Every structure is written in C-alpha cells, then in structure tokens.
Amino acid sequence: MTGLPIDPPPRLLMGPGPVNADPRVLRAMSAQLVGQYDPVMTGYMTETMALYRAVFRTANEATLLVDGTSRAGIEAALVSLLEPGDRVLVPVFGRFGHLLREIAERCGAEVHVREVPWGTVFTARELEEAVAAVRPKLVAIVHGDTSTTLAQPLDELGAICARHGALLYADVTASLGGNPVEVDAWGVDVATAGLQKCLGGPSGSAPVTLSPAAVAVLDGRRSIEAGLRDDRDEEVLPASRIRSNYLDLAMILDYWGERRLNHHTEATTMLYGARECARILLEEGLDAAVDRHRRHGAAMAAGLRGLGLTLFGDQSVRMANVVGVEIPDGVDGEGVRGTFLRDYGIEIGTSFGPLHGRIWRVGTMGHNARRDAVLTTLVALEDVLRRAGVAVPTGGGVAGALGSYTQEAA
Amino acid sequence: MTGLPIDPPPRLLMGPGPVNADPRVLRAMSAQLVGQYDPVMTGYMTETMALYRAVFRTANEATLLVDGTSRAGIEAALVSLLEPGDRVLVPVFGRFGHLLREIAERCGAEVHVREVPWGTVFTARELEEAVAAVRPKLVAIVHGDTSTTLAQPLDELGAICARHGALLYADVTASLGGNPVEVDAWGVDVATAGLQKCLGGPSGSAPVTLSPAAVAVLDGRRSIEAGLRDDRDEEVLPASRIRSNYLDLAMILDYWGERRLNHHTEATTMLYGARECARILLEEGLDAAVDRHRRHGAAMAAGLRGLGLTLFGDQSVRMANVVGVEIPDGVDGEGVRGTFLRDYGIEIGTSFGPLHGRIWRVGTMGHNARRDAVLTTLVALEDVLRRAGVAVPTGGGVAGALGSYTQEAA
Known part of the structure; x- marks a missing residue:
C-alpha cells in the first residue's frame, strides 16, 4: 500500500535541465x-x-x-x-x-x-x-x-x-x-x-x-x-x-x-x-567551470552536426550548456525521445510554444558537462536516429566532427 | 575559501520543530x-x-x-x-x-x-x-x-x-x-x-x-x-x-x-x-503514530512536572507533540537553552510575542517521539536546571513522575 522505496533507474539527463x-x-x-x-x-x-x-x-x-x-x-x-x-x-x-x-x-x-x-x-x-x-x-x-x-x-x-x-x-x-x-x-x-x-x-x-x-x-x-x-x-x-x-x-x-x-x-x-x-x-574555479561548459558544449554541438543535424538559432549567442537541433523531416520527435530514454536511459529535451515538435534540446551542464556523457549521448543518438530511418552520414560522422576531443582530458 | 564540508555536530532537536x-x-x-x-x-x-x-x-x-x-x-x-x-x-x-x-x-x-x-x-x-x-x-x-x-x-x-x-x-x-x-x-x-x-x-x-x-x-x-x-x-x-x-x-x-x-x-x-x-x-499506521505521540508527549509533560516546572496553557486541549513550561522565576531562559545546547547538544524552544521570556517549549515529535529521547532530555534538563540554581524536587522527581514509562517498550 505504501509502495516501494525510492530507487530510480539510472538516467543520464542530457536535456535543458534538471540534470543529474x-x-x-x-x-x-x-x-x-x-x-x-x-x-x-x-x-x-x-x-x-x-x-x-x-x-x-x-x-x-x-x-x-x-x-x-x-x-x-x-x-x-x-x-x-x-x-x-x-x-x-x-x-x-x-x-x-x-x-x-x-x-x-x-x-x-x-x-x-x-x-x-x-x-x-x-x-x-x-x-x-x-x-x-x-x-x-x-x-x-x-x-x-x-x-x-x-x-x-x-x-x-x-x-x-x-x-x-x-x-x-x-x-x-x-x-x-x-x-x-x-x-x-x-x-x-x-x-x-x-x-x-x-x-x-x-x-x-x-x-x-x-x-x-x-x-x-x-x-x-x-x-x-x-x-x-x-x-x-x-x-x-x-x-x-x-x-x-x-x-x-x-x-x-x-x-x-x-x-x-x-x-x-x-x-x-x-x-x-x-x-x-x-x-x-568555486573549488573548480568559476572560469574553469565556464571553460569546461564551453568545451563540452561545443563538442556536443559539433557531434550533432556530424550526425547530419541542423542547429537551431543564432549560434553566435548560443548558451554554452544547451543546444537545439532541428528534428529531421518525417521523424517523430517524441517517439525518438521515448526510445532514447527506454533503450539507453538518456533524456534529451522536447520544446515549447513555436518550437514544439520542431527541435530537440540537448544539454551539457553541471555534473554532466563531461566527455563520457557527451560521447555516450552522441553514440546512442546515432543508433536511435538510424533506427528511426534518418540518413546519418557515414565515414566521418561523429568521430570526424569531434576531431581531437576524444583524445583530450575528460 | 570554500569552507569545510557539511558535517554538523550531533543534535537532539526537542523544540517545537524542526526536529531531527x-x-x-x-x-x-x-x-x-x-x-x-x-x-x-x-x-x-x-x-x-x-x-x-x-x-x-x-x-x-x-x-x-x-x-x-x-x-x-x-x-x-x-x-x-x-x-x-x-x-x-x-x-x-x-x-x-x-x-x-x-x-x-x-x-x-x-x-x-x-x-x-x-x-x-x-x-x-x-x-x-x-x-x-x-x-x-x-x-x-x-x-x-x-x-x-x-x-x-x-x-x-x-x-x-x-x-x-x-x-x-x-x-x-x-x-x-x-x-x-x-x-x-x-x-x-x-x-x-x-x-x-x-x-x-x-x-x-x-x-x-x-x-x-x-x-x-x-x-x-x-x-x-x-x-x-x-x-x-x-x-x-x-x-x-x-x-x-x-x-x-x-x-x-x-x-x-x-x-x-x-x-x-x-x-x-x-x-x-x-x-x-x-x-x-503509514507503515506504522496513523492511529499508532498518533498514539505514540500521545504516550511520549504525556511522559515528557509528566517528567517536566516532576522537575517542579509548571505547564503552560489549557492542558485539556494541548497538542500531543509539544508542551510549554514556565521558566522559573529568576532563571535566564536563554542562558539555560544555551547551556543545554552546548553541554548536551539538545535543543528546546524559546517563545514569541506575549510568551517571550516566559516559557520554554519542549517537543516530542516525529522521529524524536521515542523513549530514549524523552529520558535523555529530562535527565539533562534536570542537571542544567540544578546548575542554574533551580530547586529541583528530590526523592521522586522525574523517575517518580514517569512511573512505569521507563519500563515500557520504547
């Protein structure tokens, strides 16, 4: 009657927040x-x-x-x-x-x-x-x-x-x-x-x-x-x-x-x-934390581009910690988000108002502004997009777009 | 510069809330x-x-x-x-x-x-x-x-x-x-x-x-x-x-x-x-929890009376989980509370408005509605009151007032 103890499944929250x-x-x-x-x-x-x-x-x-x-x-x-x-x-x-x-x-x-x-x-x-x-x-x-x-x-x-x-x-x-x-x-x-x-x-x-x-x-x-x-x-x-x-x-x-x-x-x-x-x-240092968000946020954006996706909005003033990508034509945006959560335990964001159904929002922030979180998200998204019928570029793709990022310090 | 990790000293919170x-x-x-x-x-x-x-x-x-x-x-x-x-x-x-x-x-x-x-x-x-x-x-x-x-x-x-x-x-x-x-x-x-x-x-x-x-x-x-x-x-x-x-x-x-x-x-x-x-x-059962508060709250009130203190207010409609006691004449109420916290790590409550300086408030609630918390509080309070010059009754006192409570299940 009182239900089970709190014990949520592992989730990697790569939406616009809240994050892990x-x-x-x-x-x-x-x-x-x-x-x-x-x-x-x-x-x-x-x-x-x-x-x-x-x-x-x-x-x-x-x-x-x-x-x-x-x-x-x-x-x-x-x-x-x-x-x-x-x-x-x-x-x-x-x-x-x-x-x-x-x-x-x-x-x-x-x-x-x-x-x-x-x-x-x-x-x-x-x-x-x-x-x-x-x-x-x-x-x-x-x-x-x-x-x-x-x-x-x-x-x-x-x-x-x-x-x-x-x-x-x-x-x-x-x-x-x-x-x-x-x-x-x-x-x-x-x-x-x-x-x-x-x-x-x-x-x-x-x-x-x-x-x-x-x-x-x-x-x-x-x-x-x-x-x-x-x-x-x-x-x-x-x-x-x-x-x-x-x-x-x-x-x-x-x-x-x-x-x-x-x-x-x-x-x-x-x-x-x-x-x-x-x-x-403050132990990390505010400048260092901002730089970390810039670095991992840029890698996420580059990786999403490498998947053939189009970024949303004026990129010259984009926040470091979240990026919007257009949902490819003919793709069920919510269906992809559901598959992503169910099969990989990764959450990315939907959107509101005039952008509803048009973009996904992918966050790279706080504790999750880390290389392993970025790479896991990109690799999993590539799989889910292919299964959704999206023509993801081959030969290059994510790895090509990321360049030396995969060899950098985490 | 960023201070030490959160690591509060052990406190037994026996005031009107918050409690442990x-x-x-x-x-x-x-x-x-x-x-x-x-x-x-x-x-x-x-x-x-x-x-x-x-x-x-x-x-x-x-x-x-x-x-x-x-x-x-x-x-x-x-x-x-x-x-x-x-x-x-x-x-x-x-x-x-x-x-x-x-x-x-x-x-x-x-x-x-x-x-x-x-x-x-x-x-x-x-x-x-x-x-x-x-x-x-x-x-x-x-x-x-x-x-x-x-x-x-x-x-x-x-x-x-x-x-x-x-x-x-x-x-x-x-x-x-x-x-x-x-x-x-x-x-x-x-x-x-x-x-x-x-x-x-x-x-x-x-x-x-x-x-x-x-x-x-x-x-x-x-x-x-x-x-x-x-x-x-x-x-x-x-x-x-x-x-x-x-x-x-x-x-x-x-x-x-x-x-x-x-x-x-x-x-x-x-x-x-x-x-x-x-x-x-709800695992304990709402009626059982109310009864537990009634039992330990009543013991706290009896014990405080056993220390020679006078309870405040119409006792026929008192809440089960908190009791007010008059601060004895000539006693520095805030001084006693400070000693109590410093020497025993136990907190009891001050009071507001027309009762400020007139009563202490002692709570017995939630996780702290337990026999060990009640007895610890009463024993420590007896010591602090004696040191503050209060003529605490001897021969009987807390133990006499509590009767069989000390032998009951916790």
Missing part, C-alpha cells in the same frame, strides 16, 4: 538537521551568502537563498520590487521572458513587452531604445533562455538602465556557472537562479542577490508582521505593502541578515545542497 | 534525480498524492505538494482561494493565527479577526457566532499552534462553515501525524502542512489537499500563462487572476493532475523526502 545532481551535493544533503538558530546553522547560512557572492561575482551584502525552485526566486524578486502600477519593461526572446511578463502582470505592474523572434536576441541599441521609450522602474530580462538555447548579452544593459534610472533584474537560472555571469561588472541589480542547471544540484533552492539600490526599494516598502515580531509594532501603509509574505525579500533579508528575525522555517537540507553546489563550483 | 529527520527520509533524498516527465517521476508523483490522501484522511483527488516550506503551502491556499475584497474570518489563538491574518491581508482580503488569550482556544459556540456575524467566504484557522502548544478542536467547525456557506481552511502543519487530523470527517476544505514536525522530514515541501468545493473556486479563477502553454490561449479577466504564479494552485494542480502541464521544475529531492515521510507514517 553531483553525488557530492546529494551526500551533503544527507547530513542530519540542526536547529534553525543553532550557531552551526547560522554559520552555514553566513558561509552560503559568501559563497554565492563569489558565484554571482558580486559584493552585494544581500545575497541569500529563497526556499523554493528557481521560479520562486523570480517571483520573490518581482513581487518584492514591483508595486501595482509600476512600469516594467520585459524584453522577450523565448518562453521564460513570457514568464517574467506574466509574473509582473500578476504583481499589478504596467508591463511593456518587446519581442524578437525565437532564435534571435536583442541588440544593445534595441534595448536602449525600448528603455528610453518606456522609462520603466525595472527592466526584467532572462539571461539564458533554455527554450531557444540563446543567451541575451547583458554587458551593456546595466549601463543603459543606469542612464535611464531603471533597475535591472536578470534571471540567470540557466546560465549561472556555465556561462559568464558578472552581476557587478554588468550592473545587474537583482539576479536569481536555481540549482538544477550548471550548478549541478536538485531544484528547490533559489540563490538571489540584490544590489544596495534594490535593497533601498525593499526598505521603502518594508513591512511588518504585526504582532508576530517582538521588536517592531509600527503599522505600514497597505498601498506599498509587498503582496506576498512567503516571497517578501525584505523579510527574508531580515532573516538572513544580522537581525535574524524569524520568518519561514529554513529548508535546511536544500541549504546544505545549495552550499555544496557553490563549493564544488 | 528520520534517517530513512534522508536516505530516500540521496537518490539520484530523474527527469520531471520521466514515467518513473510521474509514477512517484501519483504515489505521493495517494500517500498524502491517506495521511490527511481524505478522498480529495486534489492532494499534492507545494515546493516550499509549510508557509508556502499556507500562502498558496490563501492566495489561490481569496480574491481582493473577499471576507475572511481568522480566529486567532496564537502566533500562527496572526500569520494567517497577515497573509490574507496581503491577498487583499477583508479580514475579520477574533482573538482569545494565548493559552486558550475557542468554543464551538464562539466560532459559530463569529461565522454567523461575519458571513465569510473562508474561515482560516490554525489547528495546532506551536506558539501556545494548543490545538483548536475542529471537529464541529466544518459543519458550522457548511451551514453558513463558508469554506474551511486549516493549517495542520504542527499537528498532522501526531494528533488526530480528519480532513474529510471534519469537513475541512483545504489543509496544508509541512514535513518538519510529526512527519519527521526536513522543511521544504508542503503537502496540500483541496476538496472539490475548493477546486471549484480555483476553476472559477483559472488563469493561463498566455503563450507559455501550448493547449490554451483564451484570455482571463485580470480581476480574478490569482496574484501569484508560483503559488497558483490551479496551475500546480494542472501540473500534478492528468494533464501534467508544465509549471515549476519539481523539487525532486524534496518530493523523494515527502514521499518517504508518508510511507514511514
């Missing part, structure tokens, strides 16, 4: 709990804040975890910063841009959308023109959107926002740890992420960082749990009250900060995991 | 991930829904997990059910009642509060009079409020709500699994919980159940992520749109239900843990 967790992360998560105000626990929290400052490349004091998936981090940022009627600019180049738009709408903001076709990104000039025209309080944008596999260059957008008095929020869930992300150098005010992509952990914890300017917005809206906090009892104007308690970053900051005011009951096991993800990444 | 996780739960959480639409994963999800139906004692099809702490479950229920201007009745008998009030206010509801002094609960007659006077759409109430250690009897409230056309929401986070909770028999429409109390898991996943009447309210507000879902493109009136995306139970239901529409990336490891918590509880 690094075994070190799962081991860290198996540690026993401590109380949420135990000095050991507050020590882990303080260390985790410092670790994620390094991961985000920021000096932001306000760097912490939200207890939920990457989507919880996004909503925490938007609901905490946006008041009803605030103007927001959302440049959309894929599925997750639409998500930002939708969440901002639910916050009651006045949302202005700019869109480019899926498979392309915005030029800095297009972004500046939009910011100048909309004059938003906040620009909310996705950095790497796995739906199209592309990364919007953000290195000029912070300066553009600063010139026009706007804050910049970036969703770096899919890019962080596998592509360059420079929160301070790029002038990003708020960035949110998750563990399940290049960080090599399970979904369920959202690292978030806020600049002093963003914290000042929170301070302006700072609210209280009247009667629930012992140290404050002033009332707050309902008009500016943050609409969520659970995702109220002002309160969550008070919990992570020196005052350590009670809020939620920290998800200790997820915190253990998030801390270990950052430790693994 | 059952090692079986942590082992289940160490399993590797599978993809979120892998048939293995959707199988685990379907099993988890069935397990929590048994835990909540409900036939509700809409029984699932919210990916966040127990507070995320509370907010998901309230933000999904309440529209701005809706009348809500919140009977408050402790800290967490104030939390319900505050979250309902942030949802824009018209909140009506009734309060009784901390240490007491409402009579059924008081509740019925309040419901009749306010005529709310929803009554939102805490079942067991750890701040006062009391449980509000709910066995008549469902019928009262039904007579007056109100829905009933109950926060059963602290009571579920250690006290009788009968969702269907009591007529509770929506109940939410967490893992970190009697369920013996880490915080970070919130089991939720919704009656068909509650689901009908969600259906009336059902919203879309325009452009993000392939199968629907109708627009929805902004007036009734659920104000949160992350905690939108209509969308989360579509993800857990047969349509399996994409929403957040499931927190797979937390789901493994939540599933195992329910399996452990």
Whole structure:
C-alpha cells in the first residue's frame, strides 16, 4: 500500500535541465538537521551568502537563498520590487521572458513587452531604445533562455538602465556557472537562479542577490508582521505593502541578515545542497567551470552536426550548456525521445510554444558537462536516429566532427 | 575559501520543530534525480498524492505538494482561494493565527479577526457566532499552534462553515501525524502542512489537499500563462487572476493532475523526502503514530512536572507533540537553552510575542517521539536546571513522575 522505496533507474539527463545532481551535493544533503538558530546553522547560512557572492561575482551584502525552485526566486524578486502600477519593461526572446511578463502582470505592474523572434536576441541599441521609450522602474530580462538555447548579452544593459534610472533584474537560472555571469561588472541589480542547471544540484533552492539600490526599494516598502515580531509594532501603509509574505525579500533579508528575525522555517537540507553546489563550483574555479561548459558544449554541438543535424538559432549567442537541433523531416520527435530514454536511459529535451515538435534540446551542464556523457549521448543518438530511418552520414560522422576531443582530458 | 564540508555536530532537536529527520527520509533524498516527465517521476508523483490522501484522511483527488516550506503551502491556499475584497474570518489563538491574518491581508482580503488569550482556544459556540456575524467566504484557522502548544478542536467547525456557506481552511502543519487530523470527517476544505514536525522530514515541501468545493473556486479563477502553454490561449479577466504564479494552485494542480502541464521544475529531492515521510507514517499506521505521540508527549509533560516546572496553557486541549513550561522565576531562559545546547547538544524552544521570556517549549515529535529521547532530555534538563540554581524536587522527581514509562517498550 505504501509502495516501494525510492530507487530510480539510472538516467543520464542530457536535456535543458534538471540534470543529474553531483553525488557530492546529494551526500551533503544527507547530513542530519540542526536547529534553525543553532550557531552551526547560522554559520552555514553566513558561509552560503559568501559563497554565492563569489558565484554571482558580486559584493552585494544581500545575497541569500529563497526556499523554493528557481521560479520562486523570480517571483520573490518581482513581487518584492514591483508595486501595482509600476512600469516594467520585459524584453522577450523565448518562453521564460513570457514568464517574467506574466509574473509582473500578476504583481499589478504596467508591463511593456518587446519581442524578437525565437532564435534571435536583442541588440544593445534595441534595448536602449525600448528603455528610453518606456522609462520603466525595472527592466526584467532572462539571461539564458533554455527554450531557444540563446543567451541575451547583458554587458551593456546595466549601463543603459543606469542612464535611464531603471533597475535591472536578470534571471540567470540557466546560465549561472556555465556561462559568464558578472552581476557587478554588468550592473545587474537583482539576479536569481536555481540549482538544477550548471550548478549541478536538485531544484528547490533559489540563490538571489540584490544590489544596495534594490535593497533601498525593499526598505521603502518594508513591512511588518504585526504582532508576530517582538521588536517592531509600527503599522505600514497597505498601498506599498509587498503582496506576498512567503516571497517578501525584505523579510527574508531580515532573516538572513544580522537581525535574524524569524520568518519561514529554513529548508535546511536544500541549504546544505545549495552550499555544496557553490563549493564544488568555486573549488573548480568559476572560469574553469565556464571553460569546461564551453568545451563540452561545443563538442556536443559539433557531434550533432556530424550526425547530419541542423542547429537551431543564432549560434553566435548560443548558451554554452544547451543546444537545439532541428528534428529531421518525417521523424517523430517524441517517439525518438521515448526510445532514447527506454533503450539507453538518456533524456534529451522536447520544446515549447513555436518550437514544439520542431527541435530537440540537448544539454551539457553541471555534473554532466563531461566527455563520457557527451560521447555516450552522441553514440546512442546515432543508433536511435538510424533506427528511426534518418540518413546519418557515414565515414566521418561523429568521430570526424569531434576531431581531437576524444583524445583530450575528460 | 570554500569552507569545510557539511558535517554538523550531533543534535537532539526537542523544540517545537524542526526536529531531527528520520534517517530513512534522508536516505530516500540521496537518490539520484530523474527527469520531471520521466514515467518513473510521474509514477512517484501519483504515489505521493495517494500517500498524502491517506495521511490527511481524505478522498480529495486534489492532494499534492507545494515546493516550499509549510508557509508556502499556507500562502498558496490563501492566495489561490481569496480574491481582493473577499471576507475572511481568522480566529486567532496564537502566533500562527496572526500569520494567517497577515497573509490574507496581503491577498487583499477583508479580514475579520477574533482573538482569545494565548493559552486558550475557542468554543464551538464562539466560532459559530463569529461565522454567523461575519458571513465569510473562508474561515482560516490554525489547528495546532506551536506558539501556545494548543490545538483548536475542529471537529464541529466544518459543519458550522457548511451551514453558513463558508469554506474551511486549516493549517495542520504542527499537528498532522501526531494528533488526530480528519480532513474529510471534519469537513475541512483545504489543509496544508509541512514535513518538519510529526512527519519527521526536513522543511521544504508542503503537502496540500483541496476538496472539490475548493477546486471549484480555483476553476472559477483559472488563469493561463498566455503563450507559455501550448493547449490554451483564451484570455482571463485580470480581476480574478490569482496574484501569484508560483503559488497558483490551479496551475500546480494542472501540473500534478492528468494533464501534467508544465509549471515549476519539481523539487525532486524534496518530493523523494515527502514521499518517504508518508510511507514511514503509514507503515506504522496513523492511529499508532498518533498514539505514540500521545504516550511520549504525556511522559515528557509528566517528567517536566516532576522537575517542579509548571505547564503552560489549557492542558485539556494541548497538542500531543509539544508542551510549554514556565521558566522559573529568576532563571535566564536563554542562558539555560544555551547551556543545554552546548553541554548536551539538545535543543528546546524559546517563545514569541506575549510568551517571550516566559516559557520554554519542549517537543516530542516525529522521529524524536521515542523513549530514549524523552529520558535523555529530562535527565539533562534536570542537571542544567540544578546548575542554574533551580530547586529541583528530590526523592521522586522525574523517575517518580514517569512511573512505569521507563519500563515500557520504547
């Protein structure tokens, strides 16, 4: 009646994420709990804040975890910063841009959308023109959107926002740890992420960082749990009250900060995991990890081309950790994915919206950005494609396309 | 620079929760991930829904997990059910009642509060009079409020709500699994919980159940992520749109239900843990687990009385799994807690609001509702109290108060 113990079959997750967790992360998560105000626990929290400052490349004091998936981090940022009627600019180049738009709408903001076709990104000039025209309080944008596999260059957008008095929020869930992300150098005010992509952990914890300017917005809206906090009892104007308690970053900051005011009951096991993800990444070195993603991601793309497949989207701005390939004419995309999972235990991704049925998405990220994972996936895919009737090139093919990669260090 | 591996010192968590996780739960959480639409994963999800139906004692099809702490479950229920201007009745008998009030206010509801002094609960007659006077759409109430250690009897409230056309929401986070909770028999429409109390898991996943009447309210507000879902493109009136995306139970239901529409990336490891918590509880048997909490909780209370301490609140409605004791005059309550943690590795709870500095809270729940944990705590507390200058009774004391408990099965 209660079913069997958890014992999933071995899977190699080579989709757009989630991917396999690094075994070190799962081991860290198996540690026993401590109380949420135990000095050991507050020590882990303080260390985790410092670790994620390094991961985000920021000096932001306000760097912490939200207890939920990457989507919880996004909503925490938007609901905490946006008041009803605030103007927001959302440049959309894929599925997750639409998500930002939708969440901002639910916050009651006045949302202005700019869109480019899926498979392309915005030029800095297009972004500046939009910011100048909309004059938003906040620009909310996705950095790497796995739906199209592309990364919007953000290195000029912070300066553009600063010139026009706007804050910049970036969703770096899919890019962080596998592509360059420079929160301070790029002038990003708020960035949110998750563990399940290049960080090599399970979904369920959202690292978030806020600049002093963003914290000042929170301070302006700072609210209280009247009667629930012992140290404050002033009332707050309902008009500016943050609409969520659970995702109220002002309160969550008070919990992570020196005052350590009670809020939620920290998800200790997820915190253990998030801390270990950052430790693994920083032990390797952020630049080295980005280079590893670049190298294995490029090999995956070259190998897919060697199988005769056509890559999707503007390759000059493709993320290092995921590549889209067009499903060959006459091939049942979902059938191939099913065979791949059943016969090889390997998962690749389907796609959404305008790309549904048109492309597969293949990821090479986190713990799975490794040579053996890349080669296994390519060899297995070659077999499955042949069985699906695809005319895979012979004489050369994958091995030819990969060149010296197969002899390189793993 | 990246700090040491997670390796917390051994702690016995005998506060109001979180408590130590059952090692079986942590082992289940160490399993590797599978993809979120892998048939293995959707199988685990379907099993988890069935397990929590048994835990909540409900036939509700809409029984699932919210990916966040127990507070995320509370907010998901309230933000999904309440529209701005809706009348809500919140009977408050402790800290967490104030939390319900505050979250309902942030949802824009018209909140009506009734309060009784901390240490007491409402009579059924008081509740019925309040419901009749306010005529709310929803009554939102805490079942067991750890701040006062009391449980509000709910066995008549469902019928009262039904007579007056109100829905009933109950926060059963602290009571579920250690006290009788009968969702269907009591007529509770929506109940939410967490893992970190009697369920013996880490915080970070919130089991939720919704009656068909509650689901009908969600259906009336059902919203879309325009452009993000392939199968629907109708627009929805902004007036009734659920104000949160992350905690939108209509969308989360579509993800857990047969349509399996994409929403957040499931927190797979937390789901493994939540599933195992329910399996452990149901293998023991819900009635047996409640009886175990009653037995060890009663022994803890008797032992504390044997130490000369005075119990807090109306003992006739105290929760089985937590007891409040008055801090003896002249004793530094936080000093004793600190010594207790440092010298014995045992944590007991402080308290909030009007009880701050007045009582300690001692929990006996989940994996820690065991004889050895009870006896260890009492023996250690006797030593720490003596060292703090408390005149602990001699000749009898703990052993005398416990009687045959020390000879019973563990």
